Amino acid sequence: MKFIKQFFYGLSIVGMLILSVMCKDEKKKEVTQKIKKVSLEKNEFGTTPDGGKVDRYTLKNSSGMTVDIITYGGIITSIKVPNKEGVLEDVVLGYDNLDQYLESSPYFGAIIGRYGNRIAKGKFSLDGTNYSLAINNGENHLHGGIKGFDKVVWKASEETGENFAALKLVYVSKDMEEGYPGSLNTTVTYTLKEDNSLDMAYEATTDKKTIVNLTNHSYFNLSGDFSKTVLDQVLSLNADKYLPVDNTLIPTGEIADVENTPFDFRKPTSIGSRIEADDDQLKKGGGYDHCWILNGQDKGHRLVGTAYDPASGRVLEVFTTEPGVQFYSGNFLDGTLPAKLGGTYKKRSGFCLETQHYPDSPNQFDFPSVILNPGETYSSKTTFKFSAK
C-alpha cells in the first residue's frame, strides 16, 4: 500500500514538473511573438552622386501594414494598408528607385524643412536682421529651398518595442544653409503601431534665433490604383476658416470663412465635387492648394481631417498638434512622372494633407509664431491612421 502511495506521489511530482516546463515554453513563445508584432528591416536603396549611402527601412505590423522609409529626404516611399476585403495595397505616390527621386520629385513623401510652404520673396527679418532665402518657386521660397530637408541624407537609428517599431532620423542643418540662420539640429521619428497608425514626431533645437515649420509631403491615393484620380475620394476637414492667396500662392493676410464656399469640408465632401467651380481662389490654386486654419488649436494632438475612398473602403484619419493644414489636390501633376506600378502620375492622382504653421508666417505678424530661440525645443506631432469600412 505504502509503495503504491509513494509511486503515485512520485508520478504527480514528475507530471507537475513536465507541466511547468511546458508552460514556461508557451510563455517564452508568447513573449517572442509579442516582441515580433511590429518589425523593422533595413536594406540598401542606393547611393547619392556625392557618395552618400541611402538605406530603406521597412516597418511592418502584425496586420500586415508596411511603411517603407528611405534615409534620403526621410521619404516615405510606400504605405501598404488593407482595403475593406483585407487586400493590402500601396496608397502613397512615389518611385521605385533612388535615381528617380534624385532626378525630379514634387516632394513625394518627403520631410519638408526648414520651412514647409512659401515665404514671400524669400525674405524675412528677425530682431532687425534681414535674411534672404533661396528662391525656388517663381519669386518665392518654397519648402526649404533648392536643397531642402527632402534632398539630404538623414542619419538613422532604430527602436522596437512590444507594439511599435520606430525609425529615428537626424539631420543637422548648418548655419545659413539655404539662407536660414542658426545651426538646426532636427529629429524626425516615424513610429508604426499595431492600430495601423504612423506617428511622425518632429523636434529641433537651434544655436541662433531662427524660424522652423516642418511637415511631411505624402501624396495619398487611397484607392491603391495610381491610374485613378482622387476626385471621388471624400474629405472632411475640421476647419471653419482658410487662408485666401494671391497669384503666387502667398496668403493675402485675410482669414476667410469656409461657409458657402468650395472650401467648406466640414461635412464629408468628395474632392472633385466643387474643384472646377467658378471661384477666384480655386483658379489661383489651379484647384485646392491652400492652408486651412484648423479648429481646436488649444487641444493639442487632435483629429483634424478624414479622407475616405468609397470604392476600396479605406479611411485615413489625420491627427496633429499643428494649427494648419495645406490641402493640395495634386494640381501640378501632369502625366510626365513615372508611376510605381507603371504608367504616369496624372493631374490630381494624389492629394496631400501637409500639417503645418501657416505659409509666410515670418511676414504675417497675426499668424501663430514660427520663431525658435536657442534653449527652446521645437516640437510637433502628426499621425496618419488607416482603417477600412
Ligand code: GLA
Ligand atoms: C505644396 C505646394 C504646392 C506645390 C506642391 C509641390 O503642396 O503648396 O503648390 O508646390 O507642394 O508640387
